[in-house]
Amino acid sequence: MTKDTEIIMTYLKSTISACLLVLFLGMSAEAQITEKAEFGKFAITNATVHTITSGVVENGTVLIDGEKITDVGTDINIPSGYKQIDGTGKHVYPGFIDSGTQLGLQEIGAVAVTNDQAELGDFNPHVRAFTAINPSSASIPVTRVNGVTNAISMPVSGRLAGKATLIDLYGYSPDSMAVRPNAAIHLNWPTSKKGGWWDDRSDKKVKKEYQADLKELNDFISRAKFYDKMLTDFENNPNNKEQPDMDKKMQAMREVVKGEVPVIISVDAKKDILDVIEWTKNYPDMQFILAGVRDGWRVADEIAEAGLPCLVSTLYTPERDYDNYQRPYQNPGNLHAAGVKVAIATGGVENVRNAPYHAGFAANYGLGQEEALKAITINAAEIFGVDDKLGSIEPGKQANLFIADGDPFEPMNHITDVFIGGNKIPMVSRHIQLYQQYLDRGAKTN
């Protein structure tokens, strides 16, 4: 080899490796950042389809066309143009719904500037989670690859914390994610109990403050009802009625006092739950949902009689030292047995992906697998008035579903495919990307 050819060869080699490098970087960049969801027509075949509302279909087919499920069954001809996904040995479930989270409102717990779930002030009915949902939160892909496709995300501070939103965990804006922008309003029930060891108020003072808090709440709702009446009168008869001054808070309460938007009441202690039940009877036109409800098993019959649905979880320690250690696991089952409609709500942010395991513990401790599946799908959809869109695998519903290699409550099993609004979403999250990058780091040690 002459000197010249050697130089040329070296040049060529470096050029080729540079090209390969560019190609490789391009590929990995695409895999990690710009991978898009697939949208179109899909046929999932030969799968065990857990429809929730119409039983389990063995060797079933699910057709997805655009945003919607178009057919479910066994004898389905797959029209041309459908991309087939072989579901042999696999299971299809409707996307799981977590009925109480702060997903999209918080990025990093201890970094205050990334926390958007707690606005100042005690009465904020006009404040909306929908406004502050960050579609690019790293927690969202982490959650959806575990089969959780929808979440209620809610403000949490003060007495009336603000409006909760029901979102698809896929989209580029709050608008594209929202299934129901104002899905509920969140009320923190003022507790009649002492806060803990550090609470040095006298019993008398605790009671007095509780009553003052209740009065404030009742007055607020009375004003809202009056405002709604004045405004309705004016709207019906603009010539003869005076127009009330603009009041954003009162405006925001209109859909609540009319019963169009339900009130999620966070309440845990037995006495408080009983008080809530009595209190809701004062407002027959409004809709109520209980959340937390950790003493629910003590007053399950009373809750059932009042017809209040409950948003509950299982993975927490018993409320009192003397409670049996399995009470948190049993609470959903106890409530259901009394006739209460239950849905799973983790209350979490970054680990909403564990919602299926909350349901799994509930299933194992009395709720049973079938009811636990309902608690994390159709019950949630019904409670928030979106059962025409979500919560089961039925023709006409939004294509929010996932494919698993087994029972999704079992942590040893895997979710292989997830659809949200017909989008076959990339099975990519920060956690998966870091795994791919570092499993075999391929670099020398220092």
Place this chain on the structure above:
Amino acid sequence: MKKLLITILVFCFSLTGYAQDKGSILIKDGTLITIANGNMPNTDLLIEDGIITEIGEDISAPRGIETVDASGKYVMPGIIDAHSHIAGVDINEWTNPVTAEVSMEESINPNDINIYWALAGGVTSIHLMHGSANVIGGQNETLKLRYGADMDEMRFEGAPRTIKFALGENPTRVHGQGFDVQPRTRMGVEQVIRDHFDAAIDYKRNHQEYLDAKQDYENGNRSTPPVPVAKNERLEVLVDILEGEVLVHTHSYRADEITMLMRVFNDYGIENYTFQHANEAFKVAPELKKNGAYTSVFADWWAYKFEVYYSTAYNASILNENGVKNSINSDSGELIRHLNHEAAKTVHYGNTSKQDALKMITLNPAVQLGIDEDVGSIEVGKHGDVAIWDGHPLSIYSKTLKTFVDGKKYFDRAEDADDMRLNVDAEQDFDEASGRWYNENGRHSETCLQGAEIRFSKNGMKLQGN
């Protein structure tokens, strides 16, 4: 009168002797998850006086030893939690960046109901750790969950001494940010550690020089008596660390601070150490392997603070694949109730084998605590710390049926009454309100900072979240 005295004496002895009781039991026909030698179906396990004496088929019960039928059930070694704060009274001596002299050994509440709840999840030993408010915190205590024993009887006899170190946000926040005391940065954290190791080396040398000079004086080879070196408990513990008598368990998250500490430990010849939490350990798995370092991680906690934002739930699987001995811990009174389920997540995230997943809550934490000769697997000669499960322990549908520590039964689902407290506190308000069911203000309460989070403002005492 004499009779009464004897009765009282016997009663007192029986109280103190309660936990020292070692039990004997024959567990028949279970599937033994031995950890050491795979799974053994339809096998009997004999525990006598707290020690496993026989494993095999058709063992007949020696006279007076009770038999438990475990056919169709699984028998696994008691779960070991390498990072816990349950049963702790005080957690953080937060007053100085270095408090090596303090210890959790006198800070144990054997009546803590969390112990019973952990037993109900098949846990038999915990590493009761000091908190993470300081760079070099207090010494930890390895306990057996002999619920209701007295403080001394809770200790894991023969377990090596261990100490808590902490890197990153917690010590820099509490001391630098809270009190304007070094360290304010990760740079400062390194120097605090080096300063104190250097001081310990000087202390040891000066002490030896004093002893030599004293000897010289006594032998008449020196005219004046030497000035003694003042005893310094803090430095003495640090000397013990340098001499390998105290195992270091370091609260850490980021890859850079993990490599920093390995560099420092290599400079001072410290070995056999464990990184606790270590959310970014996966990034430096080959370096951890090279240094023989251990890790003890959460199954999936992340994003509760900035230093755990770039985390992955695949951490444990990556570490395992790279040959790093890893355990899954709880650091929580809640997660400790289902560590089997936390271990199962390593199968979900990264396909760790079931056997390796189980190792992460049994033998691996035992190695990290230096108690693997006694516990962590089912082998003849090891302690009778086992639990019987009604299904494979990694399944979410499995429940602990019975839990034994030293062959003595401390939990039995069939005899599980509603209120299992040993110590009823008349002062306790039974109907306190709980915290809200969601994370209030979006913050996790980090048990590691328990007792420190309420005080570390330089503007005085302040209770967070109140």
